[in-house]
Amino acid sequence: MNLSVLIQSLRCSLLRIESRLLQASGLETNLAPALAVDGPSLPPQLHPENQLEEQQENQEQPSGLLDSILWMAAPKKRRTIEINRTRRRSESKLIKVKNNIEPCLECGHLKQKHTLCGFCYAKVSRETALIRQQINAMEGGPLRAPAVETVVLYEGETPSNQDKDKRIVERPRKRPAWFSY
């Protein structure tokens, strides 16, 4: 019982110190006009008066600097549709026009200047996937990469002088026009 009273009194004294500091720093919100007579214009806020009520109303009235619920920013007027339109359609919010699109010389699909053509790369990537499937079938399992070069030969092609020491990967189709030897 004594301990709780002690804690309460400590709390009250701390709150009083805080209010005094606030008064001194000038950040208090409950200002009133100065008087000709020397003295406080407002009656000093006595916290012991509200001691019993404070515990109940703690949540609704945060004391000290957090007195901001009544002080939040809110729009004063409804923004008109014209103002809304100018904001929504300002240049920074519109999609930028690209001027680096050109047709691919091989297939005619559109591509970006600094990029490979998507269609041509898809063609090449499909063929490499099939070549890799053939390689996997030849190796027969994981982690069996041979220490020799590889060469891809299509139907009707015989290994030349350069392909003597290389592993030959056969693809059962005609050589595509874009894959020159």
Added chain:
Amino acid sequence: MRLTLQTLISHGRVARRMGLGPESRINMLRNILTGLVRHERIETTLARADEVRFYAEKLIDYAKKGDTDEKAMKMASFWLTEKDLVPKLFKVLAPRFEKHSQGFTRMARLPNRENLDRAKMAVLEYKGNPFPPLYPVKKENELTLINQLLKGYREEKTQELYMKCTENVTVNN
């Protein structure tokens, strides 16, 4: 007096941060490099391909020292997590790039990934790989009209020159 804030502003910092930290970044690049050495052509995000490119070229430089070199073998066994690629590196990739001093890899940008993230993609390959080329070689078509006409013109000119030479020879004789 210090004129710049050291924290919170990264002006001029060129090192990329990838993964969960420097160690994670090295592990990630190691995996990508192993894949590159195995498949000789991979497609990843642009940032990763750009980072791996440096390490790929340095790995070839180490491989060129030969597999008897202690440091080279240590580097190769650290960077290649699949150990069947170490003989491939020393016996296939190093002799392939003997004549070249730099520029063993080629990186090309691809259209952005189809996923929601639309990430920038790139394809990274070692030069001299057995796959079809990324940039198709342009071959002049002999059978176009203009090329046929030019061919005929060239032949006519050589004929005339030949006639003139033989005439001069007969006249001199």
